[in-house]
Amino acid sequence: MTTMTEASVREFKMPDVGEGLTEAEILKWYVQPGDTVTDGQVVCEVETAKAAVELPIPYDGVVRELRFPEGTTVDVGTAIIAVDVAGGAAPAAAPADVPEAPAQAAEEETEPQGRQPVLVGYGVAQTSTKRRPRKGADVPRQEPAAQALQSELNGHGPAAAVEVAATRPLAKPPVRKLAKDLGVDLATVTPTGPDGIITREDVHAAVAAPAAEPVPQAAPAAPAAASAPAAPVTFDTGRETRIPVKGVRKATAAAMVGSAFTAPHVTEFVTVDVTRTMKLVEELKADKEFAGLRVNPLLLISKALLVAIKRNPDVNASWDEANQEIVQKHYVNLGIAAATPRGLIVPNIKDAHARTLPQLAEALGELVSTAREGKTTPAAMQGGTVTITNVGVFGVDTGTPILNPGESAILAVGAIKLQPWVHKGKVKPRQVTTLALSFDHRLVDGELGSKVLADVAAILEQPKRLITWA
Numbered sequence: 022m023t024t025m026t027e028a029s030v031r032e033f034k035m036p037d038v039g040e041g042l043t044e045a046e047i048l049k050w051y052v053q054p055g056d057t058v059t060d061g062q063v064v065c066e067v068e069t070a071k072a073a074v075e076l077p078i079p080y081d082g083v084v085r086e087l088r089f090p091e092g093t094t095v096d097v098g099t100a101i102i103a104v105d106v107a108g109g110a111a112p113a114a115a116p117a118d119v120p121e122a123p124a125q126a127a128e129e130e131t132e133p134q135g136r137q138p139v140l141v142g143y144g145v146a147q148t149s150t151k152r153r154p155r156k157g158a159d160v161p162r163q164e165p166a167a168q169a170l171q172s173e174l175n176g177h178g179p180a181a182a183v184e185v186a187a188t189r190p191l192a193k194p195p196v197r198k199l200a201k202d203l204g205v206d207l208a209t210v211t212p213t214g215p216d217g218i219i220t221r222e223d224v225h226a227a228v229a230a231p232a233a234e235p236v237p238q239a240a241p242a243a244p245a246a247a248s249a250p251a252a253p254v255t256f257d258t259g260r261e262t263r264i265p266v267k268g269v270r271k272a273t274a275a276a277m278v279g280s281a282f283t284a285p286h287v288t289e290f291v292t293v294d295v296t297r298t299m300k301l302v303e304e305l306k307a308d309k310e311f312a313g314l315r316v317n318p319l320l321l322i323s324k325a326l327l328v329a330i331k332r333n334p335d336v337n338a339s340w341d342e343a344n345q346e347i348v349q350k351h352y353v354n355l356g357i358a359a360a361t362p363r364g365l366i367v368p369n370i371k372d373a374h375a376r377t378l379p380q381l382a383e384a385l386g387e388l389v390s391t392a393r394e395g396k397t398t399p400a401a402m403q404g405g406t407v408t409i410t411n412v413g414v415f416g417v418d419t420g421t422p423i424l425n426p427g428e429s430a431i432l433a434v435g436a437i438k439l440q441p442w443v444h445k446g447k448v449k450p451r452q453v454t455t456l457a458l459s460f461d462h463r464l465v466d467g468e469l470g471s472k473v474l475a476d477v478a479a480i481l482e483q484p485k486r487l488i489t490w491a
């Protein structure tokens with residue numbers, strides 16, 4: 022989405038790249054002021070709460086200004102780059118108090134309505150909300166108390182003798198939420214933003230130094246003995262590292278807390294001999310139908326879960342709290358939990374139930390490689406119905422997985438190990454693993470959950486059931 026600032030300069034705003042997300046962090050700029058850009062050229066990479074996304078510029082021109090440095094979290098709808106579409110050199114900065122031309126204001130008001138398409142999702146929908154007056158524009162006259170307060174917020178000295186009680190600190194909603202999450206009282210935060218607005222950096226600074234000295238109210242007639250200030254809380258940076266919670270990690274934390282305290286979780290376990298499944302994996306690797314495809318135990322485990330859902334379709338559902346309904350899904354979007362450098366993500370394979378085994382292998386390969394490259398799109402992580410998390414790759418036996426929000430079940434797969442096992446009446450070394458199935462007890466009772474887990478285990482023990490049961 023864009024706005025016009027001068028006759029030939031256009032601003033590109035941070036779009037809504039994830040359908041409802043409110044902010045994104047600028048990871049990297051691919052252009053600098055003075056560079057020439059063309060329509061569709063990627064100018065930066067941003068990270069939302071769901072994924073990293075590259076943003077293309079929607080017109081030709083010369084970069085006039087980058088509004089934010091890398092690493093800055095920007096609200097959706099905020100201008101991040103200015104481009105001179107006439108292709109001229111950047112002019113000298115104009116005085117800050119020059120009023121905006123009437124024709125320019127009219128041009129902004131006649132900007133096209135609707136949502137502007139971007140790389141992923143669409144831009145923020147335009148509303149009838151009036152724009153904040155720019156510096157130099159006519160503004161309504163303020164009352165004396167408001168004028169005094171604004172003068173102090175703008176850094177022009179104290180508010181004289183006017184007292185303003187219970188003044189609400191100036192901050193945007195995302196900043197207020199950040200302060201609430203971190204337990205920071207905005208009234209104690211010193212603003213550094215324009216017109217006294219509290220920024221994210223101000224909140225983080227308040228967390229790092231919560232015991233800063235308060236601003237004195239008034240100078241006493243005679244110096245009084247000041248009480249010793251409380252010792253500030255400090256952290257040994259050599260022994261501790263503080264990492265801001267944002268992006269994928271922030272979204273994952275919120276989702277897991279919401280799921281754990283919304284859906285009543287039940288987890289069941291089963292240990293199973295998967296020796297025959299491992300033999301089938303080796304046979305499929307040599308099959309020409311799977312040439313060039315990723316064939317591993319996860320492929321057959323995924324297929325086993327899909328067959329178990331087909332035999333027990335009621336498990337593939339979600340709980341609609343608002344309408345007090347159970348929504349049964351007649352399709353399976355199979356989620357695969359993936360650990361990436363940016364955190365845990367759960368992309369899903371759309372309509373996995375309708376795919377053949379080679380098609381499922383191809384989809385799994387694409388999903389894993391895309392996740393490792395950090396190119397998973399928000400759309401790929403939406404609409405999942407059930408999920409598999411393979412904790413066995415880390416060498417652990419199993420776990421108690423937390424449901425992905427909006428889903429009814431998640432299957433955890435433990436490490437496959439050679440263990441002593443009773444086979445045909447004799448103790449023999451066999452390939453064994455432990456499975457754990459967590460499910461939402463509001464819509465999946467113990468019998469249904471047990472049947473699903475038992476079916477998955479039975480298929481992995483005797484893979485020929487993929488044919489007889491499918």
